[in-house]
Amino acid sequence: MVDGRDAKQQNQRARFLPTSRADMSCRNWDTLDVLFVTGDAYIDHPAFGTALLARLLEAHGFRVGILAQPNWRSLDDMRRLGRPRLFAAISAGAMDSMVNHYTAAKKVRNDDAYTPGGRAGARPNRATIAYTAAIKGAFKGVPTVIGGIEASLRRLAHYDYWDDAVRRSILADSKADLLVYGMAEDALLELARRMANGDTITKVRDLRGTAFLAKSCPPGAVELPSFEDVSRHGTDFNKAFRLASDETNPHHGRTLAQKHGTRWLVVNPPSFPLTEESLDRLYALPFTKQPHPDYTEAIPAYTQIKFSITSHRGCFGGCAFCAITHHQGKIVQSRSKDSIKAEVDQLSRHPEFRGTVTDVGGPTANMYGLFCNNASAQANCRRTSCLYPQPCPQLDMSDHRLVELLSALQKHPAVKHLFVASGLRFDLLKHQPDYFARLLKHHVGGRLKIAPESVRSRVTDVMRKPGPKAFAEFLARFRQQSQALDKNHVIVPYFISGHPGSTLNDMIEVALFLKQHNLRVEQVQEFTPTPGSLATCIYHTGSDPLTGEAVHVPRSAKDRRLQKALLLWHIPEQWPDVLEALRLCGREDAARRLRPDRPRSMRRANSSRPG
Ligand code: SF4
Known part of the structure; x- marks a missing residue:
C-alpha cells in the first residue's frame, strides 16, 4: 500500500484503521498497541474476523493497525507499522491457507477470492506459521497471538x-505465545486489557477460548492421548477426538491437555456465546463496509458479501464435514431486528446500492432466532447436533422471529429485493411453515439452494444429515407449495462426492435418485478432509470416533473421480467415467435409466455410448 497523497485521499484513508x-x-x-496480521486483503466489513476484532479493540481505546497480506519474506514489510506495544494478533485469513491454496485433488488453485484481482500467491502456505515466524524475526520478543479458522481448527x-x-498443535509449530480459538471477541479484548495493565502474556493462562503450551498438565484437565500416540494409533486419534468433542459445550466443558514431547498443550474451555446486546454492539461499530482505498482491483469475496447481512452466528446442525460448529459454536447467537434494520439503513447509503439485499443469513439461514428452550438441559447437553438423528424436543423451532425479521426488512423503503442465499436446513423447514411460504414467495428468486449432500442413509448417517426420506418429503412439499404460488421454482441441490x-x-443410487426426481447438480463438492472435523477424523482412521463403527473411505484418485462423475451423470462429457463406475x-x-439427453450431433458422433 502507499501513503495518502492528497486531502481527499487522506480523509478517505482516515475512515479505515491504519x-x-x-x-x-x-x-x-x-x-500501535496491537498489530493485526492477516492473510486476506483488508476489507473493513464485519464479515471478516480481522476487521471485526480490530474495530472492537479500537472501540475500547486500543491503538490497532492492519498488516494485510504482508510480504512474509521481507523484514521491512513486516515492520511497516512498527513494533506493537502489547502483541501481534496473527491470522491466516478467513480460510485455512491450505484449503485456500489447494483443491480437493491437491492441485494448486490459481485464484484467491480474498485478494485484489482474485490473484493467487498473496499469502504463504501454512500462513499462521509463516507470519508468526516473520513477526518474531522482525520484532524480537514481541508476544504473538494466533487465531482465525486455521489456528482454531488446528489447535x-x-x-x-x-x-x-498427523501434525502437532499449530501452537507448537508456530511457537506463538497464545492461541485464541473460536469467535475471539471476549478473549482478545480481555487479553489486551490485562496486558495493558501490565500482565505479561505468560501470566494470562485462564482465559476461556485460549490455548497455550505449559510444562505440566493442569490439575483437573481432561488428558487426551499424546501427540505421539495419536500420530501412531488411529484408536488414540479417535479417543482424543471423542474426549475433545465432549468438552465443547461452554456451559460444562473442561480444560483439555495433550502432551507434545515434553510439553503440554493446554486448551481452556470455550468462550461463552455472545448475548444479543453484545452482538448488536459489535455490528454497530464504525465499519466503512469497503475494501481499503489502496486496492484498485475488485476482491471477489467482497463482491459476494457487499450487500449481504449476517443475522446470526453458530450452527446446531452438527454436519460431520463442517467446521463451523467447531469454530462458531453450536449455540446460535442472533442479532436483534433493530440492529439488522440499522445495517440496512447503512447499506441504503452505499453509493452502489440499488435496493437489492443479496442475503440475510448466517451459517444456516433458517436458524435465526432459534434456541434451546431448556437452560439446564442445554448446560448439560453433550449432543453434537440439535437436529440429528431427530430434532431435539428442547429445540424451539418456531419461525416467528425469522418471519418478523424478513417482513420488517422488506418494508424498508430502500429495499426492492431481499434474498436469502445462505444455506438452509430443509429438515427444519417443515417446522417453519410461514417462513417457508414467505421464502418461496419473496426471497429465493426462483432457485432454492438445498444441501442434502447424499440420499443414502448409510452415508447421511456418517454425515449426520437427514436421510432420503426427509429429503423426498421436502421435495414433495416444495413442489406443492411452489405450484400453489404459481411459480416455477427450481431446486439447486448440493451433493458431496468422496465423503x-x-x-x-x-x-x-444417488445418481438414479437425482434422475428420478429431475434434479441436476451444478457444482459437485468433492470432499476435502479439512482440519478438525468429524469427517476428517473418520477419513484418517477409517472408523467413526463417536459410534466406533468401521467406515468405508474412498481414498484413491480414481474412486474420487468416478464418484464425482456420477453426480454429473447429466453431462455427456462425464459418460466415460459414469460407464466405468457402472461396469466396476x-x-x-443403470446406464439406460441414467442416459442424459444429448444433442443429436453428439449422439451421431459417438454412437458407441449407451443409447
Ligand atoms: S438439549 Fe437439545 S435443543 Fe438443547 S442444546 Fe441439547 S440438543 Fe440442542
Whole structure:
C-alpha cells in the first residue's frame, strides 16, 4: 500500500484503521498497541474476523493497525507499522491457507477470492506459521497471538490432508505465545486489557477460548492421548477426538491437555456465546463496509458479501464435514431486528446500492432466532447436533422471529429485493411453515439452494444429515407449495462426492435418485478432509470416533473421480467415467435409466455410448 497523497485521499484513508506509518501519524500515534496480521486483503466489513476484532479493540481505546497480506519474506514489510506495544494478533485469513491454496485433488488453485484481482500467491502456505515466524524475526520478543479458522481448527494434534500425516498443535509449530480459538471477541479484548495493565502474556493462562503450551498438565484437565500416540494409533486419534468433542459445550466443558514431547498443550474451555446486546454492539461499530482505498482491483469475496447481512452466528446442525460448529459454536447467537434494520439503513447509503439485499443469513439461514428452550438441559447437553438423528424436543423451532425479521426488512423503503442465499436446513423447514411460504414467495428468486449432500442413509448417517426420506418429503412439499404460488421454482441441490461412508454403489443410487426426481447438480463438492472435523477424523482412521463403527473411505484418485462423475451423470462429457463406475459395480443396467439427453450431433458422433 502507499501513503495518502492528497486531502481527499487522506480523509478517505482516515475512515479505515491504519495500514501505514503515515496513517498512524494522522492519528498522532507513534506506536500501535496491537498489530493485526492477516492473510486476506483488508476489507473493513464485519464479515471478516480481522476487521471485526480490530474495530472492537479500537472501540475500547486500543491503538490497532492492519498488516494485510504482508510480504512474509521481507523484514521491512513486516515492520511497516512498527513494533506493537502489547502483541501481534496473527491470522491466516478467513480460510485455512491450505484449503485456500489447494483443491480437493491437491492441485494448486490459481485464484484467491480474498485478494485484489482474485490473484493467487498473496499469502504463504501454512500462513499462521509463516507470519508468526516473520513477526518474531522482525520484532524480537514481541508476544504473538494466533487465531482465525486455521489456528482454531488446528489447535490440537490434527490430521493434515496435505501432509497425509498427523501434525502437532499449530501452537507448537508456530511457537506463538497464545492461541485464541473460536469467535475471539471476549478473549482478545480481555487479553489486551490485562496486558495493558501490565500482565505479561505468560501470566494470562485462564482465559476461556485460549490455548497455550505449559510444562505440566493442569490439575483437573481432561488428558487426551499424546501427540505421539495419536500420530501412531488411529484408536488414540479417535479417543482424543471423542474426549475433545465432549468438552465443547461452554456451559460444562473442561480444560483439555495433550502432551507434545515434553510439553503440554493446554486448551481452556470455550468462550461463552455472545448475548444479543453484545452482538448488536459489535455490528454497530464504525465499519466503512469497503475494501481499503489502496486496492484498485475488485476482491471477489467482497463482491459476494457487499450487500449481504449476517443475522446470526453458530450452527446446531452438527454436519460431520463442517467446521463451523467447531469454530462458531453450536449455540446460535442472533442479532436483534433493530440492529439488522440499522445495517440496512447503512447499506441504503452505499453509493452502489440499488435496493437489492443479496442475503440475510448466517451459517444456516433458517436458524435465526432459534434456541434451546431448556437452560439446564442445554448446560448439560453433550449432543453434537440439535437436529440429528431427530430434532431435539428442547429445540424451539418456531419461525416467528425469522418471519418478523424478513417482513420488517422488506418494508424498508430502500429495499426492492431481499434474498436469502445462505444455506438452509430443509429438515427444519417443515417446522417453519410461514417462513417457508414467505421464502418461496419473496426471497429465493426462483432457485432454492438445498444441501442434502447424499440420499443414502448409510452415508447421511456418517454425515449426520437427514436421510432420503426427509429429503423426498421436502421435495414433495416444495413442489406443492411452489405450484400453489404459481411459480416455477427450481431446486439447486448440493451433493458431496468422496465423503467417508460413500461407495461407488451409493453414488450410483444417488445418481438414479437425482434422475428420478429431475434434479441436476451444478457444482459437485468433492470432499476435502479439512482440519478438525468429524469427517476428517473418520477419513484418517477409517472408523467413526463417536459410534466406533468401521467406515468405508474412498481414498484413491480414481474412486474420487468416478464418484464425482456420477453426480454429473447429466453431462455427456462425464459418460466415460459414469460407464466405468457402472461396469466396476456390475450396474450396467443403470446406464439406460441414467442416459442424459444429448444433442443429436453428439449422439451421431459417438454412437458407441449407451443409447
Ligand atoms: S438439549 Fe437439545 S435443543 Fe438443547 S442444546 Fe441439547 S440438543 Fe440442542
